[in-house]
Amino acid sequence: MRRHRTAYLLAAPSVVLLAGVFAGAMLTLLEYSFHQYLPDGTDIAHTTATWQTFLTGGYHWQIVGETVVLGLITTVAAAVVGYPTAYALHRVRQSRWRYVGLFIIFAPLLTSVVSRTYGWELILGDSGVLNSLLEPVGLGPVELLYERSSVVIALVHILLPFMVFPITQSLGQLDPAFGEAAGDLGAGAFRRFVKVTLPLTTPGLIGGAQLVFALSISSFATPSLLGGGRVNVLATEIYDNVNNVDWPLAAVSSYALLALAVVALGVFGWLQRRTGRAEQGGVTAAGAASSGARGWSVWLAIVYVYVLLPLVIIVINSFSSVSYGTWPPPGLSAKWYANLFEQEGLGAATLLSLEVAIAATILAMVIGTAVAVSLVRHRMPGRGPLQSFVLSPTVVPKVAFGFAGFIYLHRLNLFGGVAGLVVTHTVIVLPFVVIVVTAALMRADATLDAAAKDLGAAPLRAFRLATLPQIRPALIAAALFAFVVSFDEVDMTVFLLSPDQNTLPVWMFVYMQKFQDPTLAALSTLLIVAALAIAATVAVLLARSGVFSSLTTSPEEPVAKVKEGSSA
Amino acid sequence: MTGAGSSSGPDAELRGIRKVYDNGARGVEQVDFTVAKGEFFSMLGPSGCGKSTTLRILAGLEEPTSGEVLIRGEPMRGRPAHRRPTNMVFQRLALFPHLTVADNIAFGPRLRRRPARQVAEIVGSMLDLVDLAGYGKRYPAQLSGGQQQRVAIARALANEPAVLLLDEPLGALDLRLRVQMQQALKRIQHDSGTTFVYVTHDQVEALTMSDRMAVMNEGRIEQIGPPAELYRSPATTFTATFLGDTNLFEGTYEGGLLESEGIGVKVTGPGRAVSVRPEHVAVGRGLTCANRYHGRLEDVIFQGASTRYHVRLASGVLVISERREEAGSTLTVGDEVETGWDVDAGVVLNH
Numbered sequence: 068m069r070r071h072r073t074a075y076l077l078a079a080p081s082v083v084l085l086a087g088v089f090a091g092a093m094l095t096l097l098e099y100s101f102h103q104y105l106p107d108g109t110d111i112a113h114t115t116a117t118w119q120t121f122l123t124g125g126y127h128w129q130i131v132g133e134t135v136v137l138g139l140i141t142t143v144a145a146a147v148v149g150y151p152t153a154y155a156l157h158r159v160r161q162s163r164w165r166y167v168g169l170f171i172i173f174a175p176l177l178t179s180v181v182s183r184t185y186g187w188e189l190i191l192g193d194s195g196v197l198n199s200l201l202e203p204v205g206l207g208p209v210e211l212l213y214e215r216s217s218v219v220i221a222l223v224h225i226l227l228p229f230m231v232f233p234i235t236q237s238l239g240q241l242d243p244a245f246g247e248a249a250g251d252l253g254a255g256a257f258r259r260f261v262k263v264t265l266p267l268t269t270p271g272l273i274g275g276a277q278l279v280f281a282l283s284i285s286s287f288a289t290p291s292l293l294g295g296g297r298v299n300v301l302a303t304e305i306y307d308n309v310n311n312v313d314w315p316l317a318a319v320s321s322y323a324l325l326a327l328a329v330v331a332l333g334v335f336g337w338l339q340r341r342t343g344r345a346e347q348g349g350v351t352a353a354g355a356a357s358s359g360a361r362g363w364s365v366w367l368a369i370v371y372v373y374v375l376l377p378l379v380i381i382v383i384n385s386f387s388s389v390s391y392g393t394w395p396p397p398g399l400s401a402k403w404y405a406n407l408f409e410q411e412g413l414g415a416a417t418l419l420s421l422e423v424a425i426a427a428t429i430l431a432m433v434i435g436t437a438v439a440v441s442l443v444r445h446r447m448p449g450r451g452p453l454q455s456f457v458l459s460p461t462v463v464p465k466v467a468f469g470f471a472g473f474i475y476l477h478r479l480n481l482f483g484g485v486a487g488l489v490v491t492h493t494v495i496v497l498p499f500v501v502i503v504v505t506a507a508l509m510r511a512d513a514t515l516d517a518a519a520k521d522l523g524a525a526p527l528r529a530f531r532l533a534t535l536p537q538i539r540p541a542l543i544a545a546a547l548f549a550f551v552v553s554f555d556e557v558d559m560t561v562f563l564l565s566p567d568q569n570t571l572p573v574w575m576f577v578y579m580q581k582f583q584d585p586t587l588a589a590l591s592t593l594l595i596v597a598a599l600a601i602a603a604t605v606a607v608l609l610a611r612s613g614v615f616s617s618l619t620t621s622p623e624e625p626v627a628k629v630k631e632g633s634s635a
Numbered sequence: 636m637t638g639a640g641s642s643s644g645p646d647a648e649l650r651g652i653r654k655v656y657d658n659g660a661r662g663v664e665q666v667d668f669t670v671a672k673g674e675f676f677s678m679l680g681p682s683g684c685g686k687s688t689t690l691r692i693l694a695g696l697e698e699p700t701s702g703e704v705l706i707r708g709e710p711m712r713g714r715p716a717h718r719r720p721t722n723m724v725f726q727r728l729a730l731f732p733h734l735t736v737a738d739n740i741a742f743g744p745r746l747r748r749r750p751a752r753q754v755a756e757i758v759g760s761m762l763d764l765v766d767l768a769g770y771g772k773r774y775p776a777q778l779s780g781g782q783q784q785r786v787a788i789a790r791a792l793a794n795e796p797a798v799l800l801l802d803e804p805l806g807a808l809d810l811r812l813r814v815q816m817q818q819a820l821k822r823i824q825h826d827s828g829t830t831f832v833y834v835t836h837d838q839v840e841a842l843t844m845s846d847r848m849a850v851m852n853e854g855r856i857e858q859i860g861p862p863a864e865l866y867r868s869p870a871t872t873f874t875a876t877f878l879g880d881t882n883l884f885e886g887t888y889e890g891g892l893l894e895s896e897g898i899g900v901k902v903t904g905p906g907r908a909v910s911v912r913p914e915h916v917a918v919g920r921g922l923t924c925a926n927r928y929h930g931r932l933e934d935v936i937f938q939g940a941s942t943r944y945h946v947r948l949a950s951g952v953l954v955i956s957e958r959r960e961e962a963g964s965t966l967t968v969g970d971e972v973e974t975g976w977d978v979d980a981g982v983v984l985n986h
C-alpha cells in the first residue's frame with residue numbers, strides 16, 4: 068500500500084504509543100484480574116476466583132450501586148443547573164457579555180480538582196461558610212461534609228462546564244432571531260420552548276449528560292477527599308485495594324468500572340440516536356422571547372456565584388490567621404504563604420509537574436496533530452478503527468488506567484522514572500489534542516494546502532505554510548488544554564509515583580488528606596493567579612493571531628474597507 | 636524551468652488517463668490529448684464529468700490509476716505537484732488569507748529560493764501583468780472578486796510554469812466581470828506566451844477563447860478540435876447537443892433517408908442521427924429546400940440580432956429555427972407554416 072504510506076507514517080507514532088503504553092497496560096491489568104492473592108501472600112495465576120469473589124459478594128455490588136447512584140445524581144443535578152445556564156447564556160445579547168459568562172463558567176477548569184474540592188470543604192465544613200450563614204437564622208448547623216451530598220455538590224461544580232458546553236453548541240445552531248420572535252410572549256414562548264428549543268437541544272443535553280456521567284463515575288479525588296471514607300465508589304475502592312495490596316481485586320474493580328463506562332457510553336449513544344431520529348422535523352427558527360429577561364439574569368448571577376464562590380473562599384482563606392477553616396476568618400495574616408515555602412518537596416513536585424506537563428503536551432501535540440492530519444486528509448483503509456483506537460483512552464476511567472500503568476511500568480522496569488509519567492500523561496491528553504485538531508482541520512481549506520504544493524512546497528512545508536496558519540488558534544487551545552489536564556492530573560498519577568516522587572496535585576491531595584490548614588489555600592491562590600495570567604495571555608495571543616483566520620477568499624465578497632499597509 | 640526542452644514537441648500530453656478514487660468514485664474513464672506550446676486549450680463538459688480530476692492529474696495533485704502524463708516530453712509518473720513545471724489557478728482560488736497580495740505572488744519564487752531582489756521584480760511585473768500595480772500590500776479579503784481572480788493568476792504565473800492550469804477561474808464572477816476577465820486572460824496568455832489548459836462548463840467561454848478544445852462527458856473525451864470545427868462538425872450527439880442549440884433527429888437510415896419520429900429526413904450518408912443547427916433551418920411559406928415539413932408556429936422569440944421560431948410539426952416534433960433577416964417578421968404565432976433545410980445542412984452522427 069505505497070499509496071497510503073504517508074497516512075500510515077503519520078498515524079504510526081500515536082499507534083505505537085497507544086499500543087505500547089495504553090493497550091499494553093490495560094492487557095496487563097486484564098491478566099492481573101485472573102490472579103488471586105491468598106491471605107498468606109501466595110499469588111495464584113490463571114484463576115477466576117477474584118472475579119467470583121467480586122461478582123458474588125454483596126459488598127461489591129453495593130459499591131457498584133453507589134457509583135451509579137452518585138453518577139446519576141450528579142448528572143441530573145448538573146443538567147438541572149447546566150441547561151438553564153446554557154439557555155440564559157444563549158439569550159445574552161451582547162456577545163461580549165456572553166464571552167464573559169462562558170469564561171466564568173469555564174474558569175474553574177483552569178484550577179486543580181484538589182483546589183476546587185478544598186474550596187468546597189471550606190464552604191461545607193462544620194464551621195464553614197454555609198453554616199456560618201445558616202446558624203444565625205436558626206437553620207443550622209447542617210452536616211454536609213463527608214456525605215454523598217457534599218461529593219455531589221463539588222462534582223456538579225467541577226463538571227458543570229462539560230454539561231454547559233455541548234448544550235451551548237446545540238443552542239448556537241438555533242436561529243438567533245431574537246427580535247423577530249419578541250412579540251410572541253407568555254404561553255406562546257413556553258410552548259415554543261417545549262416544542263422547538265427543547266427537542267432541538269436534546270442532543271446537546273444528552274452529550275453533556277454523557278460526559279458528566281462518565282467523568283463522575285470515574286472521579287476519584289473528590290469522593291476520596293470529601294467523602295471522608297463514607298462514600299465508597301469503585302474509584303476509591305480501587306485505590307483502597309491497591310493500598311491493601313490486593314492487586315487482583317483492584318484489577319477486577321478497574322474492569323468493573325470500565326464495563327460501567329462502556330455500558331454508559333452505549334446507553335447514551337442509543338439515546339442520542341433515538342432523539343436524533345425524532346428530531347428531524349425541519350424546524351429552524353426558535354428565537355427566545357425577551358420576556359422574563361430579569362429572571363434569567365438573576366439565574367446567571369446565582370450560577371456565577373456558585374461557580375466562583377469556592378475560588379473566592381480559597382483566596383480569602385489563604386490570608387486567614389487561624390489554622391482551621393472557620394468562617395469568617397478571625398484575622399488576617401500571610402503566614403500560610405510563609406509556611407508554604409517551607410514545605411519540603413514542594414519545589415521538586417512543582418518542577419516534576421511542569422516537566423511532565425510540558426513534555427506530555429509537546430509529545431501529544433506532535434503525534435496528535437500528525438494522526439489528525441492522517442485522519443482528515445487521507446482516506447486509507449483502516450481509518451475508522453484507527454480513529455476509535457486513538458480516542459479509546461477517553462472511555463477508560465483514569466483510576467483504572469493509572470493502576471494498570473502502575474503494574475505495567477513495574478513490569479517494564481520503568482516505574483519511578485519521568486519517562487513513565489510522560490508517556491502515560493501523553494496517552495491521557497492525546498485524544499483531546501486529536502479531537503480539537505481534527506475539528507480544526509476539517510474546517511481548514513484543503514485547497515490551500517494543494518495550492519502551496521502546486522507552487523512548489525514539499526508536503527511538510529505546505530502544511531507549515533498553508534495549513535498551520537489556519538489551525539493555529541486550535542493548536543494553541545489544544546496545547547493549553549493538554550497542559551492543564553496533565554498539570555492537574557491526580558486520579559491516574561497517584562498510582563504512578565514512587566515514594567520519592569511527587570507532582571504538585573498529588574502533593575496537594577496527600578496534604579489535604581492529612582491537614583486542614585490554609586497552606587493549601589495559599590498554594591491554590593498562587594495557582595489560580597498563575598492560571599488566570601496564562602489564560603489572559605493566551606486570549607490576547609489568540610485575538611492577535613485570529614485576526615486573519617476569519618478572512619476568507621470568497622470571490623463574492625464585496626470590496627472591504629482598506630487600510631493600506633495596516634498589520635503588514 | 637521554462638528554458639528546459641523548448642523543442643517543438645507538445646507542452647503537455649495525456650495518454651490513456653484513468654482515475655478511480657479511493658472511495659470507488661470514477662474520476663475519469665479515459666482521457667487522451669496533447670497541448671501544443673503556447674496553445675489555449677479548453678476542456679468543456681457538464682458538472683462531474685472529470686474536468687477538475689484531469690487538471691489535478693496534470694498538476695500532480697492526484698495520481699492517475701493508469702495512464703501517463705508528459706510535460707514537455709518528460710514523463711511525470713511519481714513526480715509530486717511541488718516538483719512539476721505546472722501551476723494551477725484553483726476553482727476556489729485558494730489565495731492564502733494570511734498573506735498579502737505581494738506575499739501570495741512571491742510564494743512560489745521564494746520556495747524556489749530566488750534572491751529577494753529578483754522576487755520583488757517578479758512580484759512587480761506580475762502585478763503589472765494583471766493590472767494590479769499598487770495592490771501588493773492588501774490582503775485577499777480586501778479585494779473584489781475580479782481582483783482576487785487576477786491575484787490567483789499572477790501567483791500561478793510567477794513560477795513561470797510550462798503549463799498553466801485553470802479550473803473554472805471565472806465561474807464565481809458575474810457576467811459582466813466574466814467577459815472583462817475573459818479578455819484580460821487572453822491578453823495575459825498572449826503577453827506571457829504560456830500554454831493554458833483551461834477548464835470551464837461555459838460553452839461560450841470555451842468557444843470564444845480557445846485555440847482548440849475538448850468536449851468531455853462522463854469521464855471521456857467526446858471530441859477535440861478548434862471551436863469552429865466542433866461547432867460545425869460535431870462527431871457525436873453529445874457534442875452536437877452540448878455545444879450550442881441543435882435540432883437532433885435520431886432514427887434509422889435507409890436509402891438516403893433517416894426515419895425519425897414520424898418524419899423522414901434526407902441526409903448525406905448513413906448514420907444514427909442527424910443534427911441541424913437552428914440557423915440553417917428556414918421558416919416561411921413556399922420553401923424550396925430538400926427537407927420541407929408543414930407545421931404550426933408555436934412561438935416567436937425576439938433576441939435582438941436574430942429571432943427564434945418554434946415550429947410544431949404534425950408528428951409532434953418541435954423544430955427550432957433561428958433567422959437573422961426579417962423574412963419571418965410577417966409570421967405570427969398560430970400560423971400554419973413550412974420549415975426546412977438543405978441536405979448538407981444536416982450533420983450525420985454515428986455515436
Ligand SMILES: Nc1ncnc2c1ncn2[C@@H]1O[C@H](COP(=O)(O)OP(=O)(O)OP(=O)(O)O)[C@@H](O)[C@H]1O
Nearest residue numbers: 656660661662681682683684685686687688689836
Ligand atoms: N476527492 C475525490 N474523492 C472521490 N471522488 C471524487 C473526488 N473528486 C472528484 N470526485 C468524483 O469524480 C467525478 C469527477 O469529478 P470532477 O471534480 O473532476 O468533476 P468536474 O468535471 O470538475 O465537475 P465540476 O464542473 O462540477 O467542477 C465526480 O463524480 C466526483 O464526484
Ligand SMILES: [Mg+2]
Nearest residue numbers: 686687688726
Ligand atoms: Mg471541477
